[in-house]
Amino acid sequence: MTINRRHFLGSSAAAAAGLAAPMVKADGHGKPRVVVVGGGAGGATAARYIAKDSKSAIDVTLIEPSRMYYTCFFSNLYLGGFKEIEDIGHSYGTLASGGVNVVHDWAIGVDRDAKTVSLAGGATIAYDKLILSPGIDFVEGAVEGWDVSSQNAMPHAYKAGSQSELLKAQLMAMPEGGTFAMVAPPNPYRCPPGPYERVSMVAHFLKNNNPTAKIIVADPKPKFSKMALFQEGWADNYEGMVDWIGSDFGGDSVSVDPNEMTVTIDGEVTNVDVCNVIPAMKAGRIAELAGVTDGSWAPVNAIDMSTKADPDVYVLGDSSQQGDMPKSGFSANSQAKVCANAVRGALTGSKVYPAKFSNTCWSLIDTDNGVKVGATYEATDEKIAKVDGFISATGESAELRKATYEESEGWYAGITADMFG
Amino acid sequence: MPGSQPEEFSVSAEILALEGDLEYGEYLASECTTCHQADGSANGIPSITGWETEPFVTALHAYKTKHRDNEVMQIIANRMSDEEIAALAAYFKTLEN
Known part of the structure; x- marks a missing residue:
């Protein structure tokens, strides 16, 4: 060609x-x-x-x-x-x-x-x-030991559909007290709170179905989107289940072996039952x-x-x-x-009208426990520039968190109608 | 109508009298329809179609001046001019519930 x-x-x-x-x-x-x-x-x-x-x-x-x-x-x-x-x-x-x-x-x-x-x-x-x-x-070679041919053993589930179904099936088949690992991506990537909402949703599933199971997250970043909100949520709802290892603690030094089902973080090899690799x-x-x-x-x-x-x-x-x-x-x-x-x-x-942009990202931490971050943006000569923004606060009432989740449901119905008619 | 404003909040007759530009309103409305459904369906986020001008304009000004809660609506309304709010009111009034 x-x-x-x-x-x-x-x-x-x-x-x-x-x-x-x-x-x-x-x-x-x-x-x-x-x-x-x-x-x-x-x-x-x-x-x-x-x-x-x-x-x-x-x-x-x-x-x-x-x-x-x-x-x-x-x-x-x-x-x-x-x-x-x-x-x-x-x-x-x-x-x-x-x-x-x-x-x-x-x-x-x-x-x-x-x-x-x-x-x-x-x-x-x-x-x-x-x-x-x-x-x-995905960037080739981003996670040592992983390529697209390994995505059945270690799904990314970051393009939804069959990969999501595969990861769900693996989650459901985890042995009692097993280990779910995630390799989180470096910036910039699709849906900044996405990996951490996923950790929350996996934790929610395990709490109800496999409460002695563990989640390990190897992260190449020292911090992440809505970090305080997620960490508060994990401590409050999934105490002791989530071990997040950021770059300050070796989370940026990761390799995987899809045949052996191992994850090596900062030289330490761990046997895992499910491994969700989200590459760069x-x-x-x-x-x-x-x-x-x-x-x-x-x-x-x-x-x-x-x-x-x-x-x-x-x-x-x-x-x-x-x-x-x-x-x-x-x-x-x-x-x-x-x-x-x-x-x-x-x-x-x-007629061409001035550009106006906006974004809100809702995330679910646990049942009726939604949080959000959002901003408005304008076009400048250099870039799309942030104008104004907000983020949910830690310690919000259960009533507000429920309302935020319900709002996200409304948004889903709205945006999909806006996309597909 | 969901989420009525605090009783003490009102906007001036001058602002309410502004005539909205329908075509501009249609463009601006595309920012709203990411969440508020154009066919008037509402589940979790209220319908904004078919409203009369006064409650529509008053509601957006209440968000703009933080007299109504909801951070998404506050930042969206915050950068709207009086004319833009009038344009949106004019457009959404034409949509059936």
């Missing part, structure tokens, strides 16, 4: 694009065409909003290999027994009925000169604007193939999520390097709506 890359041509044009993006005339064909790669919180939202708001003036194609999308958010609640796997699965039928051309295939290449995307199935699709929202892939992350592969990444992520302009490399290629969500927003489904959904407004404006001349 030959891929033409225009690494350097796009940058000045991208800088000049700014607010007054020139209207792109779709020459030689009918309607302007938007191709979206990746049907998660960023891509599904962008496709849906462009189709809905352009009222059929723009052809929108969404390329997503999965026919059923399992949200990574709330997949920990499935592990904890608060959700069924069906509760976090979503199909694309409503998006298709809403005018999005949904193609279930893998995008395997982008030719930015010809402005086409090639698919594993052999087709080539032309675009005027390309939106990439491929989530994350990078932008989804197609962003790299499109030549819009710089290092692990794709730098973007905050004003519209266009890449620094090419003003006609946008990157949303986890894969983007945008500034202060955490990599989360909420962030991707927020960025998608700013991007959709800008792309529609560029293609049809519709």
Whole structure:
């Protein structure tokens, strides 16, 4: 496969694009065409909003290999027994009925000169604007002893679906008094509180089903998102069950052996029954193939999520390097709506409004014990910059924690309706 | 209507009289629909569709000035101008419950 890359041509044009993006005339064909790669919180939202708001003036194609999308958010609640796997699965039928051309295939290449995307199935699709929202892939060799061929013995469960079901099955099959290990990822990664909500949900399951079991977390970081809230929650609800080993105590020196089912932390070998390896992350592969990444992520302009490399290629969500927003489904959904407004404006001349972004991450610690962290953001010349924020406090009342959990349930219903229609 | 404001809280007639820009309201509303469902369904987060202008505008100003609790709503409302709140009220009023 030959891929033409225009690494350097796009940058000045991208800088000049700014607010007054020139209207792109779709020459030689009918309607302007938007191709979206990746049907998660960023891509599904962008496709849906462009189709809905352009009222059929723009052809929108969404390329997503999965026919059923399992949200990574709330997949920990499935592990904890608060959700069924069906509760976090979503199909694309409503998006298709809403005018999005949904193609279930893998995008395997982008030719930015010809402005086409090639698919594993052999087709080539032309675009005027390309939106990439491929989530994350794992950095090879990030955890010594682990690679994708080991993901059945030691699941990551950080792309939801079959991996989540596998990890749940392994959790349920743990021997009495057994050991659950997690290798946590280095920054930056998808869903900063995610590994620690997972620890909470695994602890919840074990407390009810296998109360003498232990959880070991090897973490390459000295601290983590909502740390005080989680540590308070673990002490209050799962006393003595969770052993978190941060980088100050050797948590950054980890290797695993999937055949022997051992984890070695700072030279000490431990036999484990389940090992959840969450490796270091990078932008989804197609962003790299499109030549819009710089290092692990794709730098973007905050004003519209266009890449620094090419003003006609946008990157949303986890894969983007945008500034202060955490990599989360909420962030991707927020960025998608700013991007959709800008792309529609560029293609049809519709009004482009100022970018506004927001994010909230809810986490469940135990039954009816929810916490949250959130912020609002704005676009500056340099990045998406934080404006204002909040975080739940330690020692909150049970009533407030219950209300926070119920709010997260409402958010899940809201964002999935916003993504999939 | 869920979550009524404290009785002492009200906004000026001038603010209530602002005419909202529907198209801008539709764009701004996309920030709300991450949590509040556009079809008016409510489970855990209240419906905000089909509200009359006065309670809608008053509620957002109450969050903006921290007269109503909920940290998410407080930071969202905090950066909204009077015109933006009017635009949102105008838009959500057009959506059916």
